[in-house]
Every structure is written in structure tokens, then in C-alpha cells.
Amino acid sequence: MEFRYLSPHIPRAPLSGPLGVYGRAVEVERKLLVPDPPDLDGIDADEIEQGYLAIGADGEVRLRRKGEKLMLTAKRGSGISRDEAEIELDRESFERLWPLTEGRRLRKRRHVIPHGNLTIELDVYEGELEGLVVAEVEFASEDEARAFEPPGWIGEEVTGDERYLNETLATKGRPS
Amino acid sequence: MEFRYLSPHIPRAPLSGPLGVYGRAVEVERKLLVPDPPDLDGIDADEIEQGYLAIGADGEVRLRRKGEKLMLTAKRGSGISRDEAEIELDRESFERLWPLTEGRRLRKRRHVIPHGNLTIELDVYEGELEGLVVAEVEFASEDEARAFEPPGWIGEEVTGDERYLNETLATKGRPS
Numbered sequence: 036m037e038f039r040y041l042s043p044h045i046p047r048a049p050l051s052g053p054l055g056v057y058g059r060a061v062e063v064e065r066k067l068l069v070p071d072p073p074d075l076d077g078i079d080a081d082e083i084e085q086g087y088l089a090i091g092a093d094g095e096v097r098l099r100r101k102g103e104k105l106m107l108t109a110k111r112g113s114g115i116s117r118d119e120a121e122i123e124l125d126r127e128s129f130e131r132l133w134p135l136t137e138g139r140r141l142r143k144r145r146h147v148i149p150h151g152n153l154t155i156e157l158d159v160y161e162g163e164l165e166g167l168v169v170a171e172v173e174f175a176s177e178d179e180a181r182a183f184e185p186p187g188w189i190g191e192e193v194t195g196d197e198r199y200l201n202e203t204l205a206t207k208g209r210p211s
Numbered sequence: 212m213e214f215r216y217l218s219p220h221i222p223r224a225p226l227s228g229p230l231g232v233y234g235r236a237v238e239v240e241r242k243l244l245v246p247d248p249p250d251l252d253g254i255d256a257d258e259i260e261q262g263y264l265a266i267g268a269d270g271e272v273r274l275r276r277k278g279e280k281l282m283l284t285a286k287r288g289s290g291i292s293r294d295e296a297e298i299e300l301d302r303e304s305f306e307r308l309w310p311l312t313e314g315r316r317l318r319k320r321r322h323v324i325p326h327g328n329l330t331i332e333l334d335v336y337e338g339e340l341e342g343l344v345v346a347e348v349e350f351a352s353e354d355e356a357r358a359f360e361p362p363g364w365i366g367e368e369v370t371g372d373e374r375y376l377n378e379t380l381a382t383k384g385r386p387s
Binding site: 087088089090091092094095096107109110111118120121122123124127128131132134135 | 263264265266267270271272283285286287294296297298299300303304307308310311
């Protein structure tokens, strides 16, 4: 299988956010499908549940529970250029906002898999999205991203493919 | 001037939110323009600054500073049927999110004017919206709303007119 650094879905190199509010963090990230996941027994995993309070043409606000941690994340912009800011919420605030995400939620288990110097985050979706498994890898530079030698169970690259954005999956379900 | 309870802008009676998350609060609210405001010297006023993190077809998230109070409000739905939830933020969280509202902000001074048993909130917009003054009155029932005898400085009714929603004013400016 050939891995192209430049996905067919994005016109430019995937230099993606988050851009820190008080500074700009530049990351290179790739997203890849995993049609046939490896054995995940014994691999660290977090249960993630997230829902969207609002999804606009230029901005979205997400609630996420990751284990015991409750977060609200705002993103601005789209595609590979996004501003992002995140705050932690107490339980009462989270529970007050959560009902407004109804019908725009997803659940997944995130497994953190070491791979050489890199870390692969393997998201195993649950509920209505069961069967979908997506790997994300962050790189310190474009060179590092280019040099990435994926494990054998990695499949099609979907970096920049809007159908695989979490907000799309949460509202429209799995791409057919 | 004739006051119609049913604004031309909405098909049904303006039974508007907020709907509490753990219960439903039904309010009747009217919004009216104030072309020639009364003397506001000595009237209680709060400085309000607000900005939108996301404005979607079905949901929006707003930050608001009202005096020292910092709030995040999520709304779902549109028009006269809205779910709403609000939480208070600490300064650090507010300041982390606020930059993402850039270009979608407004400022106004809210004056609270007693009027018989009722309270009129008079919003005097500032900045790019200077010159716009809007009155909002909440009623306990439709009967009370019908019986409302507005002061002489009240002008055209804009209840349900989307051009006068704050999210529209913050993004598109004053209606021409």
C-alpha cells in the first residue's frame, strides 16, 4: 500500500492546529482507517464520550468526558487551519450543558499505542459507529510525517476527509 | 401606534424559552425598538459584552461578561422554541475561550426600568451598533402580554424578527 503524505482530500500539507490561544502550536497530524485492528488486550485505553453543543460554518463547541475529566473545547475555522481553546468543567456545569448535545454524540475507546518514537492513538468507535476504527498520529515536523512507517494493520489515509471528522460522525454517522 | 401581540415575524404566539434543562419554563417575551430613548440618567445599568463561539443551524454557544459575572450559554433550537443552559466561568476559562469569538461580538448597556408591575430591559448598543436601542419585556402570561401598555417612547415591535437576534447583530451588524 502506498502512503501519500498529501491526502487527496486536502489541497495543502496537513499542518493542523491546535493553535494555542496565546501562541501558535503547529502540528502535523495524519488520520488513517484501520480495517483490521491489532489485538488491543492490555493496551491502555480511555473511554471517551463527546457531544456537540453547536456546529457552525465557522466554529464548533464540543463537550468531552474522558475518564473522569470533563472538558469543553471550542474550535474556530475549518480544515487544516483551526484555532482551538479548551477548558475543564466541574461536574455540575458539564451536566447542565450535556443535554443540549442530544443527537450529536459519539462514544469511542482511545487506545494509546507506542510505535517507535511516535504514539498512535487508535479510536475504536462504539454504539451506532461500532465497527469504525481510526488511527491518528501526530508528528513534530513534516519530515517526520513523511518518514512515518505505519504498522501493517494501518489502512486508507483519510487525513482532511470531512466525512471522518468527529462532528460529522456524531451527526451523520459512519460514511457509507 | 397599534401594538399587535402577534408580531408579523412569527407565525405563532411568542411563547419563548428558556426551557430549563430539568424542567420547562414558559415565558412570554416581547422585543420592541426604541427610536427615541428616555432620559437614562440615574437608571441602573449593566455593561454587557458578549461574543459567539459557534452559531449553527441548530445551536449556538455564547460567552457573556455582565459586570463581573462571566457566563457561557448554550442554546438549541431556534425561534420561539429553544432549549437553553447556562454556566458560570472563572476568569481563566473565560479568557481562554474569548479570543475565539473574534468578529462575532457586541457590547451594550442594559438598563432596568420599572414599569408598573413589569420590568423593561432597555439595551443601548455600543460600538458598531451604536444608535440601536431595543426594549425587552417579559410577561408571566399571554394575558399579561396582551394587556401591556407601553410607555410613549416605545416603537416598532420586532419580536421574532431574526435581524434583531443578538447573534445576527453580532455577525451582520445593524439592519439597514
